[in-house]
Every structure is written in C-alpha cells, then in structure tokens.
Amino acid sequence: MSYRIGIDYYQTECDEKKEIKCRACKAVMDVSRGVMTRTGPYHPKSKMDTFSCPNNGLPWHDKKVKKIVRKIRDSFW
Numbered sequence: 001m002s003y004r005i006g007i008d009y010y011q012t013e014c015d016e017k018k019e020i021k022c023r024a025c026k027a028v029m030d031v032s033r034g035v036m037t038r039t040g041p042y043h044p045k046s047k048m049d050t051f052s053c054p055n056n057g058l059p060w061h062d063k064k065v066k067k068i069v070r071k072i073r074d075s076f077w
C-alpha cells in the first residue's frame, strides 16, 4: 500500500481542516488527529493531522491516482 501525498494522503496542522476529500475518488478521507509525524527527512517530529483515503490500495483507485500523477507531471514539463 502506498500513498501519494497531495492526492490520497495529506498532512495538516492540528485541526486545520475538518475534512479532506480524496483527489482521486472524492471520498471523505480517514483522519488521525494529533499524530507524531516527521514531515521531512530533516524536520523534527511534530504533531500533525494525517488524512488518508479509505480506498487506497484498491486497483481502481490506483488507476485514478496514477492518472492524476501523470496529469501533474505533464503540466510540469
């Protein structure tokens, strides 16, 4: 199971967002609040809310995620 940050996985400041919808499937994402998370390799751990799509890992969902990733990449170049 792998998450794509910015599509079916988000980290926000505590209580910054009530809910986030998955960019791939528009489902309301599962949230864990106040989790100690490292936000980057050189960042200290801090308390964050993490959102993840309940449909992550399903084949049809993967396809949608990949489509979006491709779209983002195309608009980059």
Ligand SMILES: [Zn+2]
Pocket: 008, 022, 023, 024, 025, 026, 027, 053, 054, 055, 056, 061
């Ligand atoms: Zn989703």
